[in-house]
Amino acid sequence: MQTLMVESDTFRYPIHIGSNLLQSNQVWDGLVKQLSPSSFFIITDTNVAKRYLDRLQSQLEQYAQTDYMVVEAGEASKSFVTYERLLTYALKQGFDRSTVIIALGGGVVGDLAGFTAATYLRGVPYIQIPTTLLAHDSSVGGKTGINHSEGKNMIGAFYQPAAVIYDVTTLKTLPEHEWRSGMAEVIKHGFIQNTKLLQSVKRTVSTPIGDINAESIENILYTSIDVKRQIVERDEKEKGERAFLNFGHTVGHAIEAELGYGEITHGEAVMIGMMVALKVSEHYYEVDLASNSWCEDMKSLGFSVRIPASCDSRSLIERMKRDKKSLQSDIRMVLLPSLGVPNLVKVDSTFIENILKEELEEV
Numbered sequence: 001m002q003t004l005m006v007e008s009d010t011f012r013y014p015i016h017i018g019s020n021l022l023q024s025n026q027v028w029d030g031l032v033k034q035l036s037p038s039s040f041f042i043i044t045d046t047n048v049a050k051r052y053l054d055r056l057q058s059q060l061e062q063y064a065q066t067d068y069m070v071v072e073a074g075e076a077s078k079s080f081v082t083y084e085r086l087l088t089y090a091l092k093q094g095f096d097r098s099t100v101i102i103a104l105g106g107g108v109v110g111d112l113a114g115f116t117a118a119t120y121l122r123g124v125p126y127i128q129i130p131t132t133l134l135a136h137d138s139s140v141g142g143k144t145g146i147n148h149s150e151g152k153n154m155i156g157a158f159y160q161p162a163a164v165i166y167d168v169t170t171l172k173t174l175p176e177h178e179w180r181s182g183m184a185e186v187i188k189h190g191f192i193q194n195t196k197l198l199q200s201v202k203r204t205v206s207t208p209i210g211d212i213n214a215e216s217i218e219n220i221l222y223t224s225i226d227v228k229r230q231i232v233e234r235d236e237k238e239k240g241e242r243a244f245l246n247f248g249h250t251v252g253h254a255i256e257a258e259l260g261y262g263e264i265t266h267g268e269a270v271m272i273g274m275m276v277a278l279k280v281s282e283h284y285y286e287v288d289l290a291s292n293s294w295c296e297d298m299k300s301l302g303f304s305v306r307i308p309a310s311c312d313s314r315s316l317i318e319r320m321k322r323d324k325k326s327l328q329s330d331i332r333m334v335l336l337p338s339l340g341v342p343n344l345v346k347v348d349s350t351f352i353e354n355i356l357k358e359e360l361e362e363v
């Protein structure tokens with residue numbers, strides 16, 4: 001097991017990464033001692049529940065009464081309706097301020113359960129147990145929330161977990177396309193800060209998931225999480241450099257909302273957004289970042305790099321204007337003057353719209 005500590009003046013928590021951690025007494029004994037839970041409330045989804053809920057529940061029942069709620073798998077569950085159902089259930093069960101919420105699942109469960117924890121009784125502790133590759137990103141840093149038809153993650157809170165327990169054994173059952181989706185966020189960390197990471201990802205992503213050894217997975221996770229850790233430690237609430245973690249997301253989130261949540265995975269949308277951001281960077285800074293060659297590489301890894309034909313460029317622009325990074329409706333995007341060097345800049349909407357039109361898939 002490897003452990004990374006996330007620390008700032010206002011928070012401190014461990015990220016444990018290793019095999020079979022769901023049932024690790026070493027990990028759970030320490031957390032139970034620290035949190036003294038009156039009960040546990042596991043929030044998970046239908047796909048994860050059938051594989052891992054029993055295992056976790058029997059571990060936790062050794063320490064305190066353990067209850068759970070299973071939400072429908074998929075992005076559509078990051079909604080007001082599901083959020084309200086969770087709160088109603090928690091209230092009816094009488095969970096108190098010492099109840100510890102457990103987010104067992106991918107980023108959808110993590111964001112939803114985290115937001116529930118942030119707001120239930122004005123805040124109860126929660127633990128992130130990521131089960132997707134993508135959730136190496138979502139489980140760290142305390143961004144929690146739900147979607148609104150007007151935009152991705154528009155309702156939420158910064159609320160840090162008490163711990164992140166990454167049992168990499170769970171990744172063995174992840175479908176291939178979800179594996180690829182998660183790699184998009186690893187690649188993002190590479191583009192903004194660690195270009196060496198990009199090379200090792202290229203090797204791994206083209207290997208069938210069953211053939212990747214646990215050590216390689218752990219190393220990639222560790223390196224990628226470490227990029228995120230450093231940034232959120234310095235800028236928890238996105239007053240500055242945390243916005244760099246949004247590379248590819250201005251366009252990516254607009255595509256997700258435009259298509260309808262769940263029609264494309266978050267990672268797939270972010271990959272398209274990153275390829276567009278590379279092209280915008282080349283125009284904006286008049287540099288050559290080899291964007292065409294990056295697009296080819298990403299295509300060979302199975303990613304789509306063009307904006308889906310059903311998206312309307314004008315409508316994407318309107319959504320981008322409502323992005324959380326916008327100020328007075330000016331679009332602000334993370335661009336790269338060179339690889340590994342991010343910058344948040346205001347960009348002209350007509351200039352962006354022309355590039356979006358060029359990047360639309362042909363019908």
Ligand SMILES: NC(=O)c1ccc[n+]([C@@H]2O[C@H](COP(=O)([O-])OP(=O)(O)OC[C@H]3O[C@@H](n4cnc5c(N)ncnc54)[C@H](O)[C@@H]3O)[C@@H](O)[C@H]2O)c1
Pocket residue numbers: 045046047048051073074075078105106107108109111131132133134135137138139140141142143144153170171172173174175178181182185265266267
């Ligand atoms: N808070 C943040 O900082 C942050 C960062 C990145 C992404 N996100 C959010 O994360 C979400 C995407 O997360 P995701 O890609 O994990 O999606 P997800 O949670 O929907 O999981 C993807 C799919 O994999 C299934 N699954 C999960 N674990 C599994 C396992 N071990 N075996 C088999 N199937 C499994 C799920 O049921 C789901 O069908 C988006 O909503 C995105 O906005 C948040």
Ligand SMILES: O=C(O)C(=O)C[C@@H](O)[C@H](O)[C@H](O)COP(=O)(O)O
Pocket residue numbers: 137141143152153154185238242243245246249324
């Ligand atoms: O942690 C962050 O900060 C990120 O931007 C990470 C992103 O990968 C993630 O998708 C995040 O939820 C996007 O945040 P948002 O503020 O644009 O909703």
Ligand SMILES: [Zn+2]
Pocket residue numbers: 137185249266270
């Ligand atoms: Zn993301």
